[in-house]
Amino acid sequence: xxxxxxxxxxxxxxxxxxxxxxxxxxxxxxxxxxxxxxxxxxxxxxxxxxxxxxxxxxxxxxxxxxxxxxxxxxxxxxxxxxxxxxxxxxxxxxxxxxxxxxxxxxxxxxxxxxxxxxxxxxxxxxxxxxxxxxxxxxxxxxxxxxxxxxx
Numbered sequence: 177x178x179x180x181x182x183x184x185x186x187x188x189x190x191x192x193x194x195x196x197x198x199x200x201x202x203x204x205x206x207x208x209x210x211x212x213x214x215x216x217x218x219x220x221x222x223x224x225x226x227x228x229x230x231x232x233x234x235x236x237x238x239x240x241x242x243x244x245x246x247x248x249x250x251x252x253x254x255x256x257x258x259x260x261x262x263x264x265x266x267x268x269x270x271x272x273x274x275x276x277x278x279x280x281x282x283x284x285x286x287x288x289x290x291x292x293x294x295x296x297x298x299x300x301x302x303x304x305x306x307x308x309x310x311x312x313x314x315x316x317x318x319x320x321x322x323x324x325x326x327x
Contacts, residue, residue: 189219214240268314
């Protein structure tokens, strides 16, 4: 084993990187992607500097793994904050602030409205069908409503 470590080549690092990227395809959730990229990076560095000792190769591998993961994590956090469509994949958010007639009476705190092409469950004070209500929020698939004060 010691002899193997003494003679690590760029092919070993490229093979490790390829293996990690293949395993990532099978659903590691992004964890192995950046470690595989770091291994491939060490392979490139080892190709350029073939006399690089194995201890430096492992140190570079560790540093590149952490560096690539942190950079990607920071990029994801920044991208999530700077979204041009903050309500994407939150279908009910488009209805917040809008007024609709109550499709089915709210009884026991639950009723329905027709919004767009769908019926939505709503929660709010008991009201008869046809009452104009205003959507004030969303809890999962349930829209929170209140009587429309302008109607």
